[in-house]
Amino acid sequence: MPEENNAFHIGIPIYNGVDLMDVAAPYEIFNWMGNYWSQAPVAPRTVKVELIAATCDTLKTRDGMTLTPDTTFDAVESYLDILWVPGGGPDALTAQMNDPLYLGFLQRQADGAGYVTSVCEGALLLASAGLLNGYEATTHWAFIPCLKSFCEIKVADGYPRFVVDRNRVTGGGISSGIDEALELVARVSSYEIAKQVQLVTQYFPRPPFTGDIPGSDTCPINM
Secondary structure: OHHHOOOEEEEEEEEOOEEEHHHHHHHHHHHHHHHHHOOOOOOOEEEEEEEOOOOOOOOEOOOOOOEEOOEEEOOOOOOOEEEEEEOHHHHHHHHHOOOHHHHHHHHHHHHOOEEEEEEOOHHHHHOOOOOOOOOEEOHHHHHHHHHHHHOEEEOOOOOEEEEEEEEEEEOOOOOOOHHHHHHHHHHOHHHHHHHHHHHOOOOOOOOOOOOOOOOOOOOOOEE
């Protein structure tokens, strides 16, 4: 087993009103990565996935589930290997887009993080921190008009599951985080480990319904 100080560190900054699947899906995918990476025959590493917030007080997801942060913004002394920013409900987004503590943490980490990533409306939090300027990005289909209000961001055409632009990775709506997390697993560990994670989680989706994304012309939140 590799030493803990060799751990690949992933941080998910959470807040009241965060979307549960934006947190839970990558949390599980990245921990499965850790299970396989630690047993790799060449350059094995442990993986440390932490929920981070302003304090360690419990928080409620958008649907009311309780989450307890593992650590605080101030206690994270080194740069994360992956900064993963989740989306949330409209009121929660508005609050975080104007929260200097939350945005300040994102900005500090972006200075040296390996990957700066978001899923769903989390892209609006990165955008509010100025961290997507000059990058191509996406977000939940209903919030594309919000992202387009940031003039220095190139919003991807259509509704891709995720977009990779250098070390910025942004995902579409909630479930897109699974695809995005698997892509990151392949990039930071190996393609073979990513395939193992996909297999153990049995992620071979065949949705029971077909349909089209309707698109939106108006931003659902006050910008």
